[in-house]
Amino acid sequence: MSTKRRIYLSKSRFQNGRQCRKRLWLEVHRRDLIQVSDASQARFDEGNHFGELARELLGGGPAIEAGPLDAERAQAETRALLELSVQQVPRIFEAAFEHDGVRIRADAVLRGAANNELVEVKSRTSVKGEYLWDCAVQAWVMRGAGLPLGRIHVGHVNNQFVLEREDDYSGLLIKVDVTGEVEPLIPEVPGIVGELKAVMKGNEPVIATGRHCGEPHPCPFTDYCKSQEPEEPDYPVSILPHGGKLVEQLKRDGFLDLRDVPEERLSNERHIRVARASRNAEAIISPELVDALGALAFPRYYLDYETIGPVVPRWIGTKPFQQVPFQFSCHIEQADGSIGHREFLDISGNAPMQGLVDALISACGTTGPILVWSRSFEAGRTREMAAWFPHKAAALNAIVERMVDLLPIFRDFYYHPAQMGSWSIKKVLPTIAPELDYADLEVSNGGMAQQAWREAAHPDISPERKQQLRAAMLKYCERDTWAMVKLARWRPW
Ligand code: SF4
Structure with a gap:
């Protein structure tokens, strides 16, 4: 008797296999090679948060409790709920179905007397092409498993939603009927399923890395695949x-x-x-670099924000994904070369905007250029704060007016081969001030700062860890503005 374990396709395997046959094969046979970036993990966690909230926004109801590895129990739980009347159970979340070797968990099944509806929940702000395939494979499985299925929807984040009352998220989810787009895809599903099953059973496909590795989602096997090339x-x-x-x-x-x-x-x-x-x-250095840097007046303010943009808005007045500053660093350089430093960081988890605005206005004085790296970001956040606090708008808009972008100065007049095609400050800095890299920092990029904020603002964190994170975050943001000081002061000849 064969003891071979049967390998099933799932919704995510179907999608990952569509992206790359090798990715599917590796997910089945070499999960040990998966490398999930902090950014991907953060997106995943945010998506889960929105998914849980979406259940309430769709009207609430029972969710299948069996986990993703316990498909048989999940299907049994689903069958038991489906045997109850629509009045008793109008909605089921995480319902489990299986058909022809494909197992899926449906985000939401809205039950009706004659037909059911499917809602695929996505923590993004529009319907993307790949979501239609998510729906198509689920619809194929659900119908194949004997469930009458009518309308098909994608439930996504409403990017116009503004949190006006604490915990009132009605309107955050938009349900878009995609039945018309999904139905024509469903007949193609069995062919793709057959092909993907053959991939899972076969040998590791030979596929070179390329643009497909990042589209529609970054592949977690990139390091492995690159190491083979x-x-x-x-x-x-x-x-x-x-x-x-x-x-x-x-x-x-x-x-x-x-x-x-x-x-x-x-x-x-x-x-x-x-x-x-x-x-x-x-390096290629234009004489204009020296002129442009020399033309910057004093006192010079060097400003950088760190921000957090949760899918589910946390604070009154904010929108989904809106980048809310929780920290800034500001170095102040006088004409005589002396340097001062001001900073702000709120890791309480409470709305950080009011405290930050007050500290920012106080730090930035009233005259002198405010140097930033990539002006649109700092200017955009400052204008948003002006909209939140109209009585501070004049001072905040004056700060925006004084902002001068160092990035285009370097992008137009400086390039060192070690930048490897990038003008991010972290690429430019080591070519000019190699002693100032970020390798010694616990928090060393914006994504890590966001992760650190999430951890630090969590109610269960210990005071010691919170203090440790606070110190690391302050050090990182200060390094960013000190880097700008070094770059603006630099003269190649
Ligand atoms: S890194 Fe690229 S080639 Fe390798 S499995 Fe992923 S998508 Fe396929």
């Missing part, structure tokens, strides 16, 4: 900023090393600079 050249063509189709075409034409690409193949001025600097292994 020949080592990349020091300056791969993929470093061309926003290279997209051009990079794909260059690769198809056999150009892997940017240094080998004839200059006539490049038309974008930045691409040409990146390629030249890579080829010559030296």
